[in-house]
Amino acid sequence: MEFAVAILSKLLLTFSSFGSNAGDPTLRAKCLDLKSGLNIENTTILDVSYLPKASKISTLGTCQSKATHSAPFCRVQFHTNTSATSGIDAEAWLPDEWFGRFMGLGNRGLGGCIAYDELDYASSLHFATVASNNGHDGDSALPFYQNPEVLNDFSFRSIHVEAVVGKQIVEAYYGHPQTKSYYVGCSTGGRQGTQTALKYPEDFDGILAGAPATDFNHLVHWTGMLSRFLGSPDAASSPSFVSPKLWTFVHKEVLRQCDGLGGVVDRIITEPDACDFRPETLLCRPDLTSSKSCLTTPQVEALRKIYSPLYGLDGELVYPRYDPGAESSPLIGFTFSGEFPPYTKQWLQYVVLNVSDYDVNDYGLKHGALIDSVDAGDIATFDGDFSTFRARGGKFLSYHGRADSIIPSGNSKRVYDLISRSLSTPNLDDFYRLFLVPGMDHCAGGLGASKFGQLPGTQARNSSSHNIILAMVDWVENGVAPDSIIGTASDRTTRAHCRYPVRSLWNGSDFVCEDAR
Numbered sequence: 001m002e003f004a005v006a007i008l009s010k011l012l013l014t015f016s017s018f019g020s021n022a023g024d025p026t027l028r029a030k031c032l033d034l035k036s037g038l039n040i041e042n043t044t045i046l047d048v049s050y051l052p053k054a055s056k057i058s059t060l061g062t063c064q065s066k067a068t069h070s071a072p073f074c075r076v077q078f079h080t081n082t083s084a085t086s087g088i089d090a091e092a093w094l095p096d097e098w099f100g101r102f103m104g105l106g107n108r109g110l111g112g113c114i115a116y117d118e119l120d121y122a123s124s125l126h127f128a129t130v131a132s133n134n135g136h137d138g139d140s141a142l143p144f145y146q147n148p149e150v151l152n153d154f155s156f157r158s159i160h161v162e163a164v165v166g167k168q169i170v171e172a173y174y175g176h177p178q179t180k181s182y183y184v185g186c187s188t189g190g191r192q193g194t195q196t197a198l199k200y201p202e203d204f205d206g207i208l209a210g211a212p213a214t215d216f217n218h219l220v221h222w223t224g225m226l227s228r229f230l231g232s233p234d235a236a237s238s239p240s241f242v243s244p245k246l247w248t249f250v251h252k253e254v255l256r257q258c259d260g261l262g263g264v265v266d267r268i269i270t271e272p273d274a275c276d277f278r279p280e281t282l283l284c285r286p287d288l289t290s291s292k293s294c295l296t297t298p299q300v301e302a303l304r305k306i307y308s309p310l311y312g313l314d315g316e317l318v319y320p321r322y323d324p325g326a327e328s329s330p331l332i333g334f335t336f337s338g339e340f341p342p343y344t345k346q347w348l349q350y351v352v353l354n355v356s357d358y359d360v361n362d363y364g365l366k367h368g369a370l371i372d373s374v375d376a377g378d379i380a381t382f383d384g385d386f387s388t389f390r391a392r393g394g395k396f397l398s399y400h401g402r403a404d405s406i407i408p409s410g411n412s413k414r415v416y417d418l419i420s421r422s423l424s425t426p427n428l429d430d431f432y433r434l435f436l437v438p439g440m441d442h443c444a445g446g447l448g449a450s451k452f453g454q455l456p457g458t459q460a461r462n463s464s465s466h467n468i469i470l471a472m473v474d475w476v477e478n479g480v481a482p483d484s485i486i487g488t489a490s491d492r493t494t495r496a497h498c499r500y501p502v503r504s505l506w507n508g509s510d511f512v513c514e515d516a517r
């Protein structure tokens with residue numbers, strides 16, 4: 001299972017020479033030649049530079065002013081027109097020590113921001129990597145307002161364009177095309193990876209899609225409804241609001257009821273779907289009325305709704321429930337601050353209703369139905385037909401934290417089952433594997449064994465057993481499919497994460513993956 005260093009060395013296609021401050025003179029010349037030597041349709045080369053030693057660099061766009069890089073590389077900044085009224089800003093990072101692989105990167109939230117930390121991480125793993133601003137700058141839906149082509153970039157086009165243009169830049173620089181191409185993203189990036197497998201199945205041989213924001217319209221609506229259930233901190237108008245302090249208290253009760261279900265009491269809920277959390281135990285009693293240690297009936301009613309699946313006007317399932325356990329997250333304010341969630345408000349206002357101003361006071365199920373029926377930009381990304389991606393030999397890896405406070409992990413199970421039904425196959429092991437990560441928050445973080453190389457800062461060990469990007473490479477290039485992924489927690493303990501629907505069970509001394517199919 002270990003991704004042998006020998007295999008990597010064999011694939012090493014390098015011109016490198018480290019140690020010199022000026023870097024490799026041949027590479028420097030080749031790199032700077034790209035400034036005039038690239039002629040790619042619809043594409044303007046903004047700048048080209050050769051960066052032989054680790055440093056801080058200035059960035060494209062308005063999201064951040066500085067970024068860092070570690071590996072020596074050739075940097076190409078470019079703009080590609082994607083239509084008459086839209087375009088992406090993007091960067092290709094071409095490391096001196098290249099292992100022959102191409103990587104495209106995704107985005108986050110409603111962004112709009114080049115993932116510089118991910119560019120640096122991917123180059124350190126020796127991928128030639130491209131990341132873009134997804135067609136607009138900043139984490140807002142305002143750029144989509146009356147501009148459907150900018151929305152199309154966000155919904156499905158920017159990753160395709162970065163792959164098409166990025167591969168041409170790679171070939172021009174190294175003198176030959178990539179051996180294999182990969183995609184990595186989380187959250188919106190997970191949705192982009194999913195969308196790419198559906199709409200442009202030829203673009204990538206391997207796709208890693210973390211905590212995907214799939215069934216996007218319903219996710220946006222669910223987030224709005226959860227916020228409505230809770231209300232605002234203004235207690236007079238909204239007695240149901242639960243303050244951050246009270247959430248700590250709720251979390252304790254969730255753990256009291258469900259922590260032990262996994263076989264061991266470790267503050268991590270292995271299978272939140274097995275947790276039949278009963279918030280009524282928190283109700284104030286006559287002898288216990290301090291607001292610190294008990295909840296009012298409206299508060300408990302709100303919790304009931306939050307921890308139940310959301311159904312729509314016709315009784316259809318809209319979105320799975322909030323995962324019990326996720327309420328301990330430092331990100332809890334994203335949905336439960338008391339302010340109506342900005343993503344939901346902006347999406348409804350700028351993309352669905354197309355109005356410059358909108359008051360969300362009456363937000364309810366009918367808005368969800370509208371968001372869904374408009375499905376602006378074909379954003380839904382809820383389609384099980386992976387047949388073309390599968391037939392072309394593509395490999396798809398996904399992961400989802402089971403204490404994800406932004407997107408419930410139940411949605412990834414639901415997508416897996418949707419694909420299963422769509423392809424009429426009981427499991428997707430031959431091309432699609434979903435790893436559920438107990439105790440992990442959105443994309444990373446949390447008490448669980450949440451470090452498995454999925455993102456910058458999560459690299460515990462450089463091997464395919466512990467790094468899901470290397471596992472993807474091993475699957476695509478050597479046919480070695482990952483049965484589990486070993487994550488490392490902040491306290492350095494490790495745990496094998498199981499692929500759905502294989503279950504993670506405590507055998508008395510350790511968690512093991514048990515295939516009950």
Ligand SMILES: *[C@@H]1O[C@H](CO)[C@@H](O)[C@H](O)[C@H]1NC(C)=O
Nearest residue numbers: 041042043044081084085087
């Ligand atoms: C991109 O579009 C702009 C505006 O339409 C145009 O001026 C420019 O020439 C285009 N660039 C390329 C490389 O096609």
Ligand SMILES: *[C@@H]1O[C@H](CO)[C@@H](O)[C@H](O)[C@H]1NC(C)=O
Nearest residue numbers: 041042081082083084085164
């Ligand atoms: C270049 O842009 C035009 C429209 O802006 C589009 O029709 C064409 O397909 C683009 N070319 C490529 C290679 O993407």
Ligand SMILES: *[C@@H]1O[C@H](CO)[C@@H](O)[C@H](O)[C@H]1NC(C)=O
Nearest residue numbers: 005008124125126462463470
């Ligand atoms: C993993 O580590 C080995 C040994 O340090 C190194 O040679 C190899 O390049 C690393 N692999 C990646 C993908 O970084």
Ligand SMILES: *[C@@H]1O[C@H](CO)[C@@H](O)[C@H](O)[C@H]1NC(C)=O
Nearest residue numbers: 148351352353354374376377
């Ligand atoms: C808003 O624009 C989108 C396309 O960008 C369209 O599908 C939708 O119907 C429009 N909404 C209204 C209320 O006109």
Ligand SMILES: *[C@@H]1O[C@H](CO)[C@@H](O)[C@H](O)[C@H]1NC(C)=O
Nearest residue numbers: 506507508509510511512513
């Ligand atoms: C539990 O699983 C671990 C890891 O596979 C194994 O080493 C151990 O022997 C198992 N314990 C029992 C009681 O089966």
